[in-house]
Amino acid sequence: MSDRLSQLQEAVDQLMEQFIATYFYIDRHHDLKTFSPKDTIAPSKADQPPEVDTLPPDVFQAGQLELARDLITREQQIEYLISSLPGLDNSEQDQLQSIKELEEELNVAEKQRQEAVKEKDEVLVKLDQTLRSIRRY
Amino acid sequence: MADTEDDNSALASFFPDPPLFWKAFTPSNLQAYAEIKQQYASQHGIPVEDVVRVPDLPADSDLIYLQPPAEPKDGTWRLYGEPQSLEESLQPLESAGIERLGPPLPGSTTTSTSNTQTTTTDSQSTTQPTTDDTQPTSAFPSQQPTSQLPLPPSSTSAPGGASSGASSTQTHDTLHLHLKRLSKSLLLNFLELLGIMSLDPAAGSQKAADLRTLFLNFHHVLNEYRPHQAREQLIQLMQERLDQTRAETAANRAVAEKARRVLEGLGSVEIPAVDDVNIAGTGTGGGDGEAGYGSAAVPVPVPVGARTGTTVGDRRVGVDGEGAEEEEKMYWEREGMGWGVLDAEFA
Structure with a gap:
């Protein structure tokens, strides 16, 4: 077990990784919208991998919720570690x-x-x- | 001739030859160097093992190869193209081109004179599009400016050395608040980044740069706090050691006290008997006053032979304490009465 300062630094790094993962999840799995009723969503070409891998709304929502919860948990861990840093006084x-x-x-x-x-x-x-x-x- | 041969083999062989000075390690040279080292050590009053390097060896002799080279005079050298410094110090954020958020830690003497300048460079660098893929790699760009601008050792040693040299009386009580603010800002900025990216992806790079600055600041603050934490840890270790030592002392004393009490208890009971035995020999002599009962048809107080003496001895070692003594007395009384009855019958 490392000291609290290193734990804190690792937690911050993990927070950054979570940011990236969360960003990637949303970027990858969001759905597509049209700007006006006349627009159409072009079907993705068969030989190319689709740009977005749209998930059903409820699954996407659940994923977002889970990621957000993880972020908050990590943030709380960081704050706990901050308040338990030794010898601040x-x-x-x-x-x-x-x-x-x-x-x-x-x-x-x-x-x-x-x-x-x-x-x-x-x-x-x-x-x-x-x-x-x-x-x- | 020999030199040219060496050069040829060095060119031809796959693996490089050993350095040429390996020839300097002759027994006579080693002997001479050991003597010089000994002399140097005795001159300076230090043990020979502590002599790493004898300065002022004659430069033309082979002896200079027998010891490690001197430290670089200006305190810097290059290793794999990276400048290294003898002074390991934390580079201030400003010199790495990162905007400092919040006040500097007490003890670090970094000035914020270059703040305006760094902010401009920072905003310039953010004009480049920053995608999330480049984020982790660009998270520690501080190596780049350092490798381009090696700072003179005098200026790099100033911020790091100041915190260890002149001890400050300030406390770190604002650090909590500062770190918590930073971590909250991280979350908020990430939320803002997501919001911006959903509306206008081209404008997101500014936010990503903000996040980068926040992360770097966080790490920097933690690294600035390291010396303090190291001292704190030392205090903890010493406290633990102190407690341990005291506990050991107490335990030792308790055991010694207990053993002494047992000894005192034993001494009041046993030691006269032990002395008797020591005088009388190991149970073979029949002269001891207390041993005496058994097959011999003699009244009890009269001493008897050794055959029964050992059994008495065994019995006596088996019991201890005052109770045993009383039991012993009663035993003798019973025995004496029995023999008395026998005597009467015979008479």
Whole structure:
């Protein structure tokens, strides 16, 4: 999983791809209209692929609806990602400050950890000795 | 003679020959170079492994081939015809010919002086018809101007270096709003594009260009935000590490404490017995005061032989705690009474 910033960038790229796909869908599957009653729609030639692949109105409507929904969903994802970007309230100085503090705390904690490990080892040795002497008995 | 032979073979062979300086890698040269490196390292007080390159080698010797070449002096070089720079920096939008929408991020010192100029170039470029097929390929045209106009390193390092060098106290709280505005504008512009295309397809290119500008701006803002995000992530990582370390310390202490309590409990019960055993040897000596019951027809308090001593030992290890001690005492009392009865009968 990548960080949120990369996720956001990918989401934006996907939004762009969806734009293109949506545009292509409408461009490809719309129906043809006449400007005046006298106009006629020329039948497409048999040896050429048709310019538009008109879908039945209800199918076309449904497709449009689905694509629009997808767009809105993607947009919502993007906005969610934007609002969850980390550390928008921190300035650079705040960040550097907290990094320094964390570093010191880490040093202290590491020392404490080593002490605890040493202590544990000592107790372990004692326990081991005791157990050994009992077993021998 | 040898040179001409080399040239001939280089022309004739299908694969190119290795570079000519491979002959410089003789054992004596390697030895000499290692010595120079060692000397250089000791002079500058750094470990030998950290010496990448010894400057000021005699230029006429073969030794210069034994180390990587120096960095380019002006910080730029070309790779596959593309100019590369030592300073990896984000190119400002304006210099890529893209109109900047909204305020620049805090920390980036990009000025908007060239704004009017870029807008004119932008509108000029939009006179070309832009179909949706060319859209994805033209979405990142920034490479084109860069390859034509390699910027001097001093000017490219300025915007990128400013954000890391001088730390700003401004926050990024306006970024939310800006990004949300941009994404909303994207949707709206796409809707407008569809509307325009349904009425007058020839006029759609302007809208497509707008969309392009919006997308580029979005990406640019995100890239400007990257250093900030990297620092943020570092903070998160350190916090996690800190928590982990503390948890480990606590767990270690808890275990040590528990073990010590067990030891103390054992010590109050067992340790005298352990000492007795250590003195008396491993159960073969019959002198221990507490072991003593079994087949020998002797009253209980009197010590008995070793055969029964081991069984007593086993039994004693099996139980522990104060309860065991009491049980032990009762056992001895019962046993003693039994032997007492026997003694009476015999007498």
